[in-house]
Amino acid sequence: MLKSLLRGVFSIIGTMIGYFISEVLITIPQIASYLSTTIAKVVFYIIISLIFGLILYVISPAIYNGLSNIIDYIEKSMQKMSITEILYGTVGAVIALILMTFIAKPINDMLKLIGPILLVLLNVFAAVIGAKIMMKKKDDITALLVNIKRPVSKDKKGKDGVKETTVIGIPKILDTSVIIDGRIFDICETGFVEGPLVIPNFVLDELRHISDSSDSLKRNRGRRGLDILNKIQKELSIETQIVDDDFPKIAEVDAKLLKLAQKMDGKVITNDYNLNKVAEFQGVPVLNINELSNAIKPVVLPGEEMTIDIVKDGKESSQGVAYLEDGTMIVVEGGRKYIGQTTVVIVTSVLQTAAGRMIFAKPKDN
Numbered sequence: 076m077l078k079s080l081l082r083g084v085f086s087i088i089g090t091m092i093g094y095f096i097s098e099v100l101i102t103i104p105q106i107a108s109y110l111s112t113t114i115a116k117v118v119f120y121i122i123i124s125l126i127f128g129l130i131l132y133v134i135s136p137a138i139y140n141g142l143s144n145i146i147d148y149i150e151k152s153m154q155k156m157s158i159t160e161i162l163y164g165t166v167g168a169v170i171a172l173i174l175m176t177f178i179a180k181p182i183n184d185m186l187k188l189i190g191p192i193l194l195v196l197l198n199v200f201a202a203v204i205g206a207k208i209m210m211k212k213k214d215d216i217t218a219l220l221v222n223i224k225r226p227v228s229k230d231k232k233g234k235d236g237v238k239e240t241t242v243i244g245i246p247k248i249l250d251t252s253v254i255i256d257g258r259i260f261d262i263c264e265t266g267f268v269e270g271p272l273v274i275p276n277f278v279l280d281e282l283r284h285i286s287d288s289s290d291s292l293k294r295n296r297g298r299r300g301l302d303i304l305n306k307i308q309k310e311l312s313i314e315t316q317i318v319d320d321d322f323p324k325i326a327e328v329d330a331k332l333l334k335l336a337q338k339m340d341g342k343v344i345t346n347d348y349n350l351n352k353v354a355e356f357q358g359v360p361v362l363n364i365n366e367l368s369n370a371i372k373p374v375v376l377p378g379e380e381m382t383i384d385i386v387k388d389g390k391e392s393s394q395g396v397a398y399l400e401d402g403t404m405i406v407v408e409g410g411r412k413y414i415g416q417t418t419v420v421i422v423t424s425v426l427q428t429a430a431g432r433m434i435f436a437k438p439k440d441n
Contacts (some may be wrong), residue, residue: 081139085138091124094123094124101116163213163216172205247272254282255296256364270314272313273317274304274315275332284297285297286300318335320335320338333353337359342359342362345363345364368401375422381436384397395407404434406436408423419439419440421436423435423436
């Protein structure tokens with residue numbers, strides 16, 4: 076029904092186009108000489124109008140399919156966009172159309188015949204370009220507007236206790252493991268990490284899936300991750316953003332994280348060793364919590380004395396094992412007989428590995 080209706084509409088449009096073209100053609104002297112009588116002119120108008128009406132009637136299915144494809148493409152593109160992108164795109168298109176009104180008016184006045192057609196094409200082109208520019212620059216424009224509206228420091232609070240944040244820096248995208256780990260809250264609380272912290276929706280979905288697991292350990296880990304996110308949003312002044320960007324063709328969450336980091340020109344915060352290596356290979360900057368933890372551990376040099384509590388035996392028969400407060404393992408040669416005692420030891424060597432640091436020592440009284 077709709078196709079038949081549109082076919083009729085296109086036929087009428089084609090007939091009208093044929094009539095206007097007849098008006099132009101009849102002004103040509105060579106053609107006008109053959110149309111000296113009124114009947115000849117009327118027949119000429121009818122023939123040209125019918126020809127163009129028939130042409131549009133024949134090609135109307137192709138036009139209909141083309142318009143349908145364009146509408147489907149626009150609809151799918153709109154579904155992938157966030158509300159913010161749609162709003163910015165609309166504003167950009169409107170601004171471009173306003174500017175084009177002043178720019179294209181002289182063209183329309185100069186070119187009487189093709190001026191209106193050219194004007195329509197220029198307006199469409201300007202609207203598309205304006206929308207794309209606004210969507211790509213939405214973060215910079217938001218930052219500018221926020222800085223103008225609220226020129227306050229990032230940890231300042233209003234009279235009603237509401238946090239006001241104006242720091243707009245490199246996006247830090249959180250992965251699932253670092254959220255569950257929980258140390259990111261303490262790091263942000265110290266102020267060493269500036270926002271915005273980005274939490275992708277697909278990471279939230281994974282956390283919800285883990286928190287609904289039948290395995291009690293996984294369930295507790297997932298709920299801990301959700302609690303950490305709530306604490307970051309409610310108790311810290313750092314800016315947080317939940318983004319809807321997804322990549323349906325990519326199945327793995329880690330791969331989606333890296334793709335999102337590339338798209339946003341951001342960094343991934345993780346404590347996953349394998350994700351760290353893949354990110355390095357793809358050129359995505361990574362902030363690894365474990366590397367930060369190792370970096371801030373106190374420096375211990377061979378020959379230094381330490382007072383430790385040896386808690387268990389080591390792999391070798393004579394070894395004892397102790398731990399520092401930060402979890403660093405100390406292997407004491409000949410320390411097995413001191414298990415359960417507080418002992419002064421001398422550091423003999425320090426081994427730094429990807430998993431952490433290990434200290435080797437021997438009892439001082441040996």
